[in-house]
Amino acid sequence: MFIEELKLIHYRNYENELIIPKRGINIIMGENAQGKTNLIEAMFFLSRGYSHRASNVAELAQWDHDDFFMNARVVSKEVKHTLSAKSHQGKRQFLLDGKIKKRDKINGIFNTILFEPDDLKIVKEGPDKRRRFLNQEISGFRPEYHYILRDYEKILNQRNSLLKNIHYQPSLITTLDVWDEQLMQTGVRLMNHRIHYLHRLNREANNLHQVLSHGKETLSLSYLNNIIDSLEELSEIKNLYKKKLAASREEEISRGATIFGPHVDDMLIQINGKDARRFGSQGQQRSAAISLKLSQIEIYYDNTGEYPVILLDDIFSELDEHRRKSILSLLNKTQAFITCTEDIVNEGDVRPENQHIIEIVKGQVRKINKL
Template sequence: MIVNKLIIKNYRNFIEAEAELNESLNIFIGDNGQGKTNLMESIYVASIGRTFRLNSESELINFNEKKSRIEIHIRKNNYNIKIEIILEKNKKKIVLINGVKLEKTSEMIGILNNVIFTPDDMKIIKGSPIERRRFVNIDISQIKPKYKYLLSKYKKVTTERNIILKNYYTKYENKDIISIWNDYLVNIGTEITFYRNEFINNLKKYAVNIYSKISGNKEEFDLLYSSNIGNINNLTKDEVKSIFYKKIKDNFENEITRGTSMFGPHKDDILIKIDGKECKYFGSQGQQRSAILALKLAEIEIIKDETGSYPILLLDDVLSELDNKRKKYLIKHIEGIQTIITTTDDHELSILTENFNKKNFYINRGKIRNITN
C-alpha cells in the first residue's frame, strides 16, 4: 500500500495544503509550531478515524473555520482508493471511500494502515497499563476487524455488569440476571484475551530480534501478556474460561462491595522486559526508547504478514531522541517501507539518507513546499 497524495483543507493550521508523496522516503522539515505533527495527525485520522492526541474532534478544524477536509489517495493491490474525511463543527464526521459514504467510521479501519512513532509514545513504557492496552487495542483493530467489535461489546458488558454489582442487594432480580452478564464477561473477555495474547506473541517474535540488533546484540528483550486472571499461556479457551469463572465466583462478594468487575482483559497489562527486568522501572531512557522502537518496527512486520503489504510509517520527530548508532539502524531498517519523517533539523538526516530515493518538503506556517532538488 502506498499513499500517493494528501490534500488538507482547514485542518488545524493548514488552510489549504497538498503533497504528492514519494513511494519511499518523505522528509518534512520545519521549525517548531509550523504544522509537522498536524500533518502526521491528518494521515492518522484518515487511517483510524480519530486523532492520537487528546483533543476533541472539533479542535481539528481550523480555529476560524467551521468545516475541515482531509483527502488521501492511496494505491493498494493495484487499485486506486480515495479516502475523504469531512469534519464539521457540531456534526458527525463523514467518511467517504471512493465517493461512497460509510455508515460507520469504524468501517474505514484497515484501508490505510499506519504505524506511528512520536515522542509521546514513551508513555507506552512509562505510563499506566491503560496506555499499553490502548496500544494493543489500536494495533489489533487495524488488522482484525472483529476485535474492534468485541471491544465495544465488552465495554458495554462491564458497564452493565458494574451497575448490577452496585445495586446487587437492592434489586431482587439481580440474582437471576447476574449469571447472564457473567457469561458475557467470560466469553467475550476470553476472546479479547486470546486476540491480545496471540498479537503479543507475534510481536515478540520480531521485536526480540530487532531489539537485539538495536542494542548491538548486547541486551535481551522480552514481551509478555499479563492477564489478571493468571498465567494463560498454552491454555485452551475452555481452560481460561473455567479459571475466569472461578475468579468471579471466589471474589463475588468483593466485587459487590467495590461495585466493579475486578477480573477480565480491562485489567490486563503487557510486560516489557530488558535482560529480565521490567523496562518501566529499571530501563534507562535509551533502553526505553529502543524498546518502543523495537515494538513499532515489529508492528510493521505484523501488519505486512496480516495484510500482505507494509503500512505507512510515520516518524514524528523521533530521530533527535536517538543516539547515532540507533539512528543509523532505524534509517537502514525503513528502506523499502513508505515513511514520513518530520524533523526540525534536516542536516543530519540528509547525511543519513544520502543515497535514498526521497522527497524533501518544507513546512512553514501551515504551508507545504516541495524542496526536492
C-alpha cells in the same frame, strides 16, 4: 501501500495545501510549531477515522472555521482509491471513491503505523497505556477485535452497575449469572486475540531491539492476566474464569466492580530480563517503545500482504547515529513520513536516493521533494 497525494482544506494551520509525497522516506522538516505533526495527524485521521491527539474532531478545523476537508489518493495492492474526510461542526463523514462510508468501512484501505512521543508511556507508565497500545494495534489489522472490545466494555459497564445495584437491592443477584456468561464469552475472545498477537509481537520486537542496541540487549514481553498464570492454562481459561468470578462474587458486590478479566490485563516488558519500566534507562525505554511500534511493520505485512505507511513523529530526538541509521534501514520496504526540526543527512553527505524532503516554512509546505 502508499499515499500519492494529500489535500487539506481549512484543516489545523493549513488553509489549502496540496502535498505530493514520494515513495520511500519523506522527511517533514521545519522549525517548531510549523504544522509537521498536523500533517502526520491528517494521515492518521484518514487511515483510522480518528485523531491520535484530539478527542474532539472540531479541534481539527482551522480556527474561525466550522468545517474542514481532507482528501488522499492512496494506492493499495496496485488499486488507486480516493479517501476523503470532512467535518461540519465536529461531525465527521468519510468517503471512499466518492461514496459516503461508515468509519469502520474505511479500515484497511489505508493502513498506517504511527510512532509519536507519547508512545514512550507504553513502557514508562501504568497498565492502561499498554492495554491502549494492544487495543489500537490489534484493531488496526483485525477489525473484528474493535467490535469484541466494544461489546466487552458495554457488558463490563452493565455488570458493574448491576453489582452496585445488588448492594441496595439483593434480589437482583438472580440476573448476575446471565451477565457473567456474556462477560466470560467476550472476555475469552479478547484474551485469545491478545495472546496470539503478543506471541508474534514478542518475536518481532526482540529482533528489532537487538538491531537497535547493537545486539547488546534482549527485549521480552509477557502477558499478565489475572485469570491464567501461564499459557499452559489456556485450554482451561473458561473454567478458571468461572471459578474466579464465583469466588470473588461477594467482594465484587461490596466493591461494585468487576475484579477479574482482560480490562485489568498488562504486558511485562523486560530488557535483559529486568522490568524496563522500573530499571530501564531513558534511552532503553525509548528504544523498547520504538521496537514495539516498528514491529507492526512486519506484523501488518503478515496479516494483510502489504506494508503499511509509517508515520514517525519526532522519533530521532535523543537517539544516537547508530540507532537513527538502524531505524531508517527498517523502513526501506515502506513509504514513511518522519518529522524533524533539522535535516537527518549531515552536511557534506550525499542524500540517499529514497529520501525526500517536505519542508514547512511559516506554516506552509514550501519545497516539495527537494533532493
